[in-house]
Amino acid sequence: MSLPICTYGNPVLRQKAVEVKDVNDDIRVLAIEMFETMYKGKGVGLAAEQVGRTERMFIIDIPAEGDVSDDGERENPDVEMPLVFINPKITNHAEDVQVGPEGCLSFPEIFANVERWYEVDAEYADRDGVPQTLHAKGLLARAIQHELDHLDGILLVDRMSHVKKVALSGKLKRLVKQTKKAL
Ligand code: NI
Numbered sequence: 001m002s003l004p005i006c007t008y009g010n011p012v013l014r015q016k017a018v019e020v021k022d023v024n025d026d027i028r029v030l031a032i033e034m035f036e037t038m039y040k041g042k043g044v045g046l047a048a049e050q051v052g053r054t055e056r057m058f059i060i061d062i063p064a065e066g067d068v069s070d071d072g073e074r075e076n077p078d079v080e081m082p083l084v085f086i087n088p089k090i091t092n093h094a095e096d097v098q099v100g101p102e103g104c105l106s107f108p109e110i111f112a113n114v115e116r117w118y119e120v121d122a123e124y125a126d127r128d129g130v131p132q133t134l135h136a137k138g139l140l141a142r143a144i145q146h147e148l149d150h151l152d153g154i155l156l157v158d159r160m161s162h163v164k165k166v167a168l169s170g171k172l173k174r175l176v177k178q179t180k181k182a183l
Pocket of ligand 1 (some may be wrong): 103106150
């Protein structure tokens with residue numbers, strides 16, 4: 001069953017997520033529902049807060065055709081999708097950054113360029129509670145940084161340039177109004 005998506009203006013998106021103590025069936029059911037929600041919205045990542053929950057977890061599923069660099073090479077050929085990240089953290093990153101367009105299911109129809117590290121190392125527990133490490137590049141590294149931001153209450157709107165924020169201010173105001181009306 002897919003869940004309603006919390007959009008910008010919903011206060012849950014500004015909360016700091018809480019560590020998952022026990023990776024149990026409730027967490028696995030939540031992960032399944034988050035996948036259904038994300039696929040329905042045609043996203044590649046979704047954090048628990050976006051469905052109104054405060055568990056420290058997010059999911060990512062990047063199709064193979066999206067996992068390519070500018071010169072057409074696969075960025076993360078050995079990473080099996082989809083991924084569930086529970087209690088994730090970035091343990092290391094390369095100095096290289098990449099500016100690229102980002103969207104977010106909590107900001108429908110809004111896209112902005114955001115600077116992210118090009119490569120990161122992450123640690124997390126998987127859906128069975130087993131500790132995992134992952135080296136990620138390109139879009140996968142970007143998605144991990146975007147979703148991790150959600151868990152700290154940081155949103156796309158906080159990462160875009162001032163100029164872009166001003167340019168989008170009408171759209172953003174309308175979105176907040178719509179969100180508040182529906183709460
Ligand atoms: Ni997002």
